[in-house]
Amino acid sequence: MQEKTVYNFNAGPATLPKAVMLKAQEEFVNYRGCGYGIVEESHRAAPFEEIIQAAEANIRKLMGISADYDVLFLQGGASLQFAMVPMNLMVPGKKIAFCDTGEWAHKAMKEAKILGAGINLVYDGAKEKYSCIGDVSSWQFDQNDAYAHICSNNTIYGTAYNQYPDTGALPLIADMSSDIMSKVVDVNRFALIFAGAQKNMGPSGVTLVIMRKGLAERCPETVPTMLRFSTHIKAQSLYNTPSTFSIYMVRLVTDWMLEQGGVPAIQKLNETKAAKLYAAIDESGFFRGTCAKADRSKMNVCFRIGEGNEELEKKFVSESKAAGMIGLKGHRAVGGLRASIYNAMPMAGIDALVAFMKAFAAKNG
């Protein structure tokens, strides 16, 4: 097949670093000379053990995770964490604090309700159609709750926490699926962080969990073995067969992140990428950002044409695709346009999109 340059702005699974893709391809059928592919290797064999340990070491280094935390590779995505977290950490008679900033925080809250937990709704973003997060320092947390849950970046609505709420001694749980390792975060502020890999870290199939030691002991006896964090802590993520190829890819992506200069360097690049794109929106007089400027995500840039010109938006999606930029359609829940620009999206992709936007506005404005 002839090579062509395509920029993939999908919200996830998403674009991966080209160097990683080429390396994985090169050793796909013969991993480091062993004569067969890593996808065929036993999860109990030395080559895979080296991979999962290296992936964990990379993540610890990239995020500055101390020995006070366990790092786990699980399955089922963030959606399974929406259930696993309350199954393991809810406390009879105590409520769970939720900050509802969008669909994923809302879904997590729904699962806690299904499991019978009482909810303390600390922030209800639905009132503003999830277009902002606002001043988190004004949020009130009840120290008697079991824990507090936030979603750090809202892929669908394009908002993100630019600072995290102070929950005091209340354990703070964050779903960082869509911005993990995109910016420097003080892990010590969190009791538990979880993230599906398929945006900033690798392909789908693996979910990262970073969990403060001791917390898993809360889990009641009635929770099935596979759904207990303690099972995976004890077995170092090898209680049963994990999605081995996904973990292999996470190792390669995190190797690449370290080569790029780690999270501070990546954050700087991400800020420049997002600033360029938002400037193109704000300066156009044609496109319009959909959320409060202070709460704009640097991962998912959501915008519309005018007040929501669906016909032109459809044309934008189809013409951008023809120009080699895919995945620019907004989520079906909100419509409009969205460019997901995770760590692996190169500056050249942003430049191509900005140029396309300018030309499109000039032609259709």
Next chain:
Amino acid sequence: MQEKTVYNFNAGPATLPKAVMLKAQEEFVNYRGCGYGIVEESHRAAPFEEIIQAAEANIRKLMGISADYDVLFLQGGASLQFAMVPMNLMVPGKKIAFCDTGEWAHKAMKEAKILGAGINLVYDGAKEKYSCIGDVSSWQFDQNDAYAHICSNNTIYGTAYNQYPDTGALPLIADMSSDIMSKVVDVNRFALIFAGAQKNMGPSGVTLVIMRKGLAERCPETVPTMLRFSTHIKAQSLYNTPSTFSIYMVRLVTDWMLEQGGVPAIQKLNETKAAKLYAAIDESGFFRGTCAKADRSKMNVCFRIGEGNEELEKKFVSESKAAGMIGLKGHRAVGGLRASIYNAMPMAGIDALVAFMKAFAAKNG
């Protein structure tokens, strides 16, 4: 890297068809000319939809699955099914029938107990150290139980059902992780079949569930969304992001199976492969099969040297590895030797192993 022939006898993840590996490698960075890899594609995009639908269609064709059944691609492996099945299908006041033929059936039983289910132990293989299954027609099932659970092939002990028990109207659930699509099976005899992909179907990361329609309605309201079969039936396995690359590989492997002539042709080859290997054991006067001949697995051939000469077995593992045959060590729970010979193990691998065994016996016998 220089190409060398290595035969991978690991119990899973396991060897995949060479043709599949080469095809996946070829299109890894540029899937069918789209300009990026399938591992980077959105699970909601048309190319992936085509893949998951083709994988389902292939499996339906290979196994002769009627429209009375749903076919699902889940995460978490068989180990999560040990919990999901009782969570969805247990009935208050009713027991669950278990046929304990080895570690995986036993673990499933343990999960049902954790969830508070009463157990009807129909067959207790632990008494014979799981070395046989015996006459299933003598097993007694109570029609008042919620369902009956079997594990069709026991990877650790090397036994398999050569015929399935008749449970009457009692729904029969089978864990077919290690022999799915290795032989012709009448799916209509089962209420639910589940199988981790990483032995006969593809890489790890995806779990196949084949489920009789209507059964999922049993599930109580208190089960979290991700753990309800009905969620995945309704969303056609796309409720959340699945392990997309694993499903892509399953599609390629099932394409390959169809090209080989489907399950009947594969079964014939598997029977020849197993017969050759067992003959080499039985005729050696040096090696010894570890389980009842009538119950021998055609997937996992377990054997020892003499009555269990650990020193020679260690030598066998190390010398076979040097000769290009890996993964021949028995499971840590039982020791000894084990050759896992799933669908993708070519006859040449069996021939190489048999030749090695003969030479080893001649030198060390």
